[in-house]
Amino acid sequence: MNSRLLLKPLFHRSLALAFAGLLVAAFVGCSGSSPGPGGAANRPKAIELLNVSYDPTRELYRDINAAFAKHYEQEHGTPISIKQSHAASGSQSRAVIDGLDADIVTLATWPDVEAIAKSGLIREDWQHRYDNGSIPYHSVVVFVVRKGNPKKIADWQDLDRDDISIITPNPKTSGNGKYSFLAAWGAAIAAGGSQEDAQKFVSAIYRRTPVLDTGARAATATFSQKGIGDVHLTFEQEAHLEVDESKGELEIIYPKRSIRVDPPVAVVDQNVDRKASRHAAEAYLGFLYSPEGRAIIAKHHLRPWGDNPPPPAAGETWPAIETFDITFVAGDWNNAMKKFFGEGGVFDAIYQPQAGK
Amino acid sequence: MPKPTITTANPLTERLLIAAAVGVIGLLIIVPLASVFAEAFAEGPAAWWRALAHDPDTRHAIWLSLTVAPLAVAINTIFGIATAWLVSRFRFPGRSLLITLCDVPFSVSPVVAGLALVLIFGRQGLLGPTLASLGWKVIFSWPGLVLATTFVTLPLVVRELIPVMEAIGPEEELAAVSLGASGWQVFTRVTLPNIRWALLHGVVLANARAMGEFGAVYVVSGHIAGLTDTMPLRVEKLFQEYRTPASMAVASVLAGLALVTLVAKFVIERQLEAEARELEAARSLPDTLAGSGTPPDAGPPTSTQASIP
Secondary structure: OHHHHHHHHHHHHHHHHHHHHHHHHHHHHHHOOOOOOOOOOOOOOOEEEEEEEOHHHHHHHHHHHHHHHHHHHHHHOOOEEEEEEEOOHHHHHHHHHOOOOOOEEEOOOHHHHHHHHHOOOOOHHHHHOOHHHHOOEEEEEEEEEEOOOOOOOOOHHHHHOOOOOEEOOOOOOOHHHHHHHHHHHHHHHHOOOOHHHHHHHHHHHHHOOOOOOOOHHHHHHHHHHOOOOOEEEEEHHHHHHHHHHOOOOEEEEOOOEEEEEOOOEEEOHHHHHHHOOHHHHHHHHHHOOOHHHHHHHHHOOOEEOOOOOOOOOOOOOOOOOEEEOHHHHHOOHHHHHHHHHOOOOHHHHHOOOOOOO | OOOOOOOOOOHHHHHHHHHHHHHHHHHHHHHHHHHHHHHHOOOHHHHHHHHHHOOHHHHHHHHHHHHHHHHHHHHHHHHHHHHHHHHHHOOOOOHHHHHHHHHHHHHOOHHHHHHHHHHHHOOOOOOHHHHHHHOOOOOOOHHHHHHHHHHHHHHHHHHHHHHHHHHHOOHHHHHHHHOOOOHHHHHHHHHHHHHHHHHHHHHHHHHHHHHHOOHHHHHHHOOEOOOOOOHHHHHHHHHHOOOHHHHHHHHHHHHHHHHHHHHHHHHHHHHHHHHHHHHHHHHHOOHHHHOOOOOOOOOHHHHHHHHOO
């Protein structure tokens, strides 16, 4: 033990060295953050926007971004590149609040944008800055079933059968999941049921949901690629993509009525002001309301807002479906969040993870 | 002690057990791995190459992984050597605590680790306002990825070094110091040569883990295509975008890296075993020979002693 005293002077030195190393690493890590290891070194200075969006809009915004970049450069002479981030809407909202540097958010539900506004990043009047309460397109919740509809699922009441297994994402994290929940609830009410009937119906659905993915796209993969479940509740546009990709293995069923999906958009004020990208960000959201933007939106099976919405493709029409919205189901989103999805709400009461199933 | 005997089961049971083992390994490891490569090359090598090299987002993901992982490993190497040295050479208050802390990343879920980073470095986090005023981005940017990866790979180098350093003991270092070597000389000429294979082993393991890390990185990345997606994140994203062949192409690169790691690990492990045998042999030598100043391995210690003025 005594002989170790000989090494003692080295003790402090190596300790200092270790910490110095860590500090240097941390410092290099932080300060170099702006260009990133991608090295945007020699390219001409272009405007860069980050659109933080939800899961099923990946394909839509790939097309929108290409068209908008062309449009913006023609109009203003500035090259622009748009980066995308996609995940479950609720998680994305949380990420923006935690510092994900979004210029624009295009999320699935009103509360997801409102939460960001509450955190101070978006001004409170965001809903009034674009037409239709800043909702440029709608969708509806529909059913996707396996080829030939072997379980004969035609409408909501068919989901209350013991031989049916249902795929829908977690309503706590996913906008898609929230809308599916609300659609089922509303359908039960619209069919003449009481609140108790609706709760019974919705709990029956989640009892038959073997997997609760965090986001819409993961749920789609569970249903279409992993082959789990008889029916997948999802947005019309996600359903079309899923069916198109399945090469004839899946088909869409439109229930008699369903919820109207209202995904809002907003410019993240604090971020665009800091990054000096407000002009481009506002133009981007404006583009969603332009004829060119609306045509792209329709092509991806989202229903553009406004009169005479363009069809998904020439000669096609939008399938008719009776819709109700959030006011019918819960009055407004604040109520819906509190009553259904909040801590100790209806969803917490009815959902038990199915261990061992 | 009597030689332990194995009760031989009947040959049928034996064969069944072997078949079960082979079946499990085949089903759990070989089939999935093979299917990754089969899917990746389903449309031919040209399509595989196109998927990797012609998609800027994928290219960036590969580049990002190849940057983040070495950075994390480098941090852990510096930290790991210092910690292992402290722990194996000194008894000080808090020593056991330090060893336990080094193991924390093994027992904490990577997702929790990621969330913890968000809570510290996020906009609403402890350091959020300070970082924002400095204009530094940590979370949802690559430093966050490095931090998350460093956290999950933290134990790998230390854990590898502590037993080896304990086994070697401080004698050679003491000798070097008594002959007037500086700290740096002791480190580069005595300590480092002695632990080099164990260190390399730890580095290889840490690198493999860093490359494949998903959970912690998923939380702090922000999922920005072409900016903060590492290879594992890119695999998931492509898969979810119905681009399975492209997704499997990236997966095949990851799997390929894993195979390289495996080979490296195998070679290093053989070296480590050889070294352990040498150490054992040196220990069991009679004192007269060991004290003669020429250790039988004629390795680094000789050169150390020779070159210190």
